[in-house]
Amino acid sequence: MIYDAASDRYVPLDWQQAFNLIGEELNKIPDPHQAEFYTSGRASNEAAFLFQLLVRAYGTNNFPDCSNMCHEATSVGLPKSIGIGKGTVLLEDFDHCDAIFSFGHNPGTNHPRMMATLHEASRRGVPIIVFNPLKERALERFASPQSPVEMATFSSTPIASAYHQVRTGGDLAALKGLMKHVLEMDAADLEKGGDGLLDRAFIAEHCIGFEDLRQDLEATDWDSIERASGLSKSALKSAADVYVKAKKVILCYGMGITQHSRGTENVQQLANFLMLRGNIGREGAGICPLRGHSNVQGDRTVGITEIPNKALIDGMERAFGFRPTDKQGHNAVESIEAIAEGHSKALICLGGNLAVAMFDPEYVFKAMRKLDLSVHITTKLNRSHLLIGKTTILLPCFGRTDLDTQESGPQAVTVEDSMSMVHASRGFLNPPGELLKSEPAIVAGIAKATLGNRYGIDWDWLIADYDRIRDKIEIVFPIFKDYNSRIRVKGGFRLDVPASYRKWNTESGKATFRVAQGLNVDPALAGPDVLVLTTLRSHDQYNTTVYGLDDRYRGVFGRRDVLFMNEHDMADRGLTEGALINIVSAAVEEDDKRTIQGYTVVRYDIPRGSVAGYYPEMNTVISRHHYDRQSGTPAFKGVPVTIAATA
Numbered sequence: 001m002i003y004d005a006a007s008d009r010y011v012p013l014d015w016q017q018a019f020n021l022i023g024e025e026l027n028k029i030p031d032p033h034q035a036e037f038y039t040s041g042r043a044s045n046e047a048a049f050l051f052q053l054l055v056r057a058y059g060t061n062n063f064p065d066c067s068n069m070c071h072e073a074t075s076v077g078l079p080k081s082i083g084i085g086k087g088t089v090l091l092e093d094f095d096h097c098d099a100i101f102s103f104g105h106n107p108g109t110n111h112p113r114m115m116a117t118l119h120e121a122s123r124r125g126v127p128i129i130v131f132n133p134l135k136e137r138a139l140e141r142f143a144s145p146q147s148p149v150e151m152a153t154f155s156s157t158p159i160a161s162a163y164h165q166v167r168t169g170g171d172l173a174a175l176k177g178l179m180k181h182v183l184e185m186d187a188a189d190l191e192k193g194g195d196g197l198l199d200r201a202f203i204a205e206h207c208i209g210f211e212d213l214r215q216d217l218e219a220t221d222w223d224s225i226e227r228a229s230g231l232s233k234s235a236l237k238s239a240a241d242v243y244v245k246a247k248k249v250i251l252c253y254g255m256g257i258t259q260h261s262r263g264t265e266n267v268q269q270l271a272n273f274l275m276l277r278g279n280i281g282r283e284g285a286g287i288c289p290l291r292g293h294s295n296v297q298g299d300r301t302v303g304i305t306e307i308p309n310k311a312l313i314d315g316m317e318r319a320f321g322f323r324p325t326d327k328q329g330h331n332a333v334e335s336i337e338a339i340a341e342g343h344s345k346a347l348i349c350l351g352g353n354l355a356v357a358m359f360d361p362e363y364v365f366k367a368m369r370k371l372d373l374s375v376h377i378t379t380k381l382n383r384s385h386l387l388i389g390k391t392t393i394l395l396p397c398f399g400r401t402d403l404d405t406q407e408s409g410p411q412a413v414t415v416e417d418s419m420s421m422v423h424a425s426r427g428f429l430n431p432p433g434e435l436l437k438s439e440p441a442i443v444a445g446i447a448k449a450t451l452g453n454r455y456g457i458d459w460d461w462l463i464a465d466y467d468r469i470r471d472k473i474e475i476v477f478p479i480f481k482d483y484n485s486r487i488r489v490k491g492g493f494r495l496d497v498p499a500s501y502r503k504w505n506t507e508s509g510k511a512t513f514r515v516a517q518g519l520n521v522d523p524a525l526a527g528p529d530v531l532v533l534t535t536l537r538s539h540d541q542y543n544t545t546v547y548g549l550d551d552r553y554r555g556v557f558g559r560r561d562v563l564f565m566n567e568h569d570m571a572d573r574g575l576t577e578g579a580l581i582n583i584v585s586a587a588v589e590e591d592d593k594r595t596i597q598g599y600t601v602v603r604y605d606i607p608r609g610s611v612a613g614y615y616p617e618m619n620t621v622i623s624r625h626h627y628d629r630q631s632g633t634p635a636f637k638g639v640p641v642t643i644a645a646t647a
Helices: 015-028 046-056 072-082 092-096 112-123 148-153 173-193 202-204 210-219 222-227 233-245 264-277 296-301 310-320 331-338 360-368 441-453 461-465 466-476 565-573 617-621
Strands: 001-003 009-011 035-039 097-101 128-131 162-165 249-253 286-289 346-350 373-376 391-396 413-416 419-426 531-535 562-566 581-585 595-603 612-616 637-643
Touching: 001 264, 009 233, 015 391, 015 441, 035 046, 035 331, 046 296, 046 310, 046 346, 046 413, 046 441, 046 461, 046 466, 072 264, 072 286, 092 112, 097 233, 112 128, 112 210, 162 233, 173 222, 173 233, 173 264, 222 233, 249 264, 264 286, 264 595, 286 531, 296 413, 310 466, 331 360, 360 617, 373 441, 441 461, 461 466, 466 617, 531 617, 562 565, 565 595, 581 617, 595 617, 612 617
Parallel strands: 035 346, 097 128, 097 249, 128 162, 249 286, 346 373, 373 391, 531 612, 562 595
Antiparallel strands: 001 009, 001 391, 413 419, 531 637, 562 612, 581 595, 581 637
């Protein structure tokens, strides 16, 4: 469909007409770096690989991606610590661990498959130590649908053995407190004639940077740690006691760690904590970043990155006979800025709801309306499709459960989960309409219309049988060796994760303790009246898709225009529950302060100095300048705001 300005409607458009128009518009752009190509994590490996082939053959590495908004701090931070931007554990490791530490995630809503794993670990007596500003129902107690007893008796299993409500943005301080306790207990044990509590053999053989970390922790005082984390020294010691008593520890985390202005450093401190006792690279231990989308990790593995390395460029040349540009492209923040400033003229979106998902909608929405061309490959309509450029086209595609039949017959696609497991997904439902196409077929159609026979790529041949796409993936990325045969094995296969067997692909060849200076250097969070806002999803929501207005576990029904506040912060501002308030951005870079008006205060069990509200509504007060400078991840979980009663 194409937007028709005369009728103010989207009207039908023939597929070939759509492809030709997109190709014409892309070829009008004088510089390929003036086009942006967004990828959602719902895209399969096959679709994402063809998309990056199209974009690199077109001549750019502009790949804003949903990873930029969630776990980019993992992708940037962990390689510098352990040599790979992925988790090191399998689900089977949870059967062998002695303790689980959980930071900044709500698996009940965002990682439901994880709940069964935590449920079983708790039932066998594994302590689960949680650090999260709000108490999430599924991390307190969980009734397993697979348990006939719990289902029949309406009973449940306690999950968290200790729940530490860290101040929003206080994770770095809490982690330094945990590590400082471990070092102090280690010193005390040595003084008594013991062997100490650190894994000195692991540190000596596999690590560098330990002494720098030790000096930083010794120079950090407890008063500052308590103030920044919102946790007492004794609370942190109780968690550290669990850690040193456990032989094998798994640490799980989500966007409560990554979506901060210091998200990359947060991730690296998690790695530091585990490395102190050798808890990376052995059975029952390791780091576990939890990604919520179906293939956000796989997209990256098959080439969706704005910073291509030499191995990727070499692989593309092997597979397709041309050498793509190695010029660094745009991430999500840079893409929005390029569009807003008029430098980028086109945006092609392989799924997703980019504009609504990003910060400062007033700025972003205005930018989107400047585009000469905007194209959305999508399974359903969303609000981004209302942001009309000069030419705006919607291309409806199959969902993952729809039967995808190409020239060689029914096709399967593949995805990669948070444990680096790759498995096949084959649709079985009749597509909702005869005119829909698959994502790979749509990408190929755009490529043919835009590139013609450039580099001799036979797009029709590739989409006729997705095995051929996977053969090409294997040529570019040798870690997919025997791709087609391995996905035909039940359960799929695991990609190589060198850190899981203590091979460190870092510059030094060793795991690296990374020092984070101070506890919180963000000046925006330091004002006397400033509160730190974290954004939340309700329990009736997936990403930006809101299915209903009830958040039953938090006691909110029929609405989302609320702000959760600590009762002492309310009293300090003369507010009572139900009061109407304005929420104002306190970002120091903003001249024009963004404001959300007329929201209702809800008293909630949340640390003092912290407030919480629903995403994406709260994006209004998130400054476009407020993001992690290392990874480019917007600070959705550490937003400086002020609160005042409405006039």
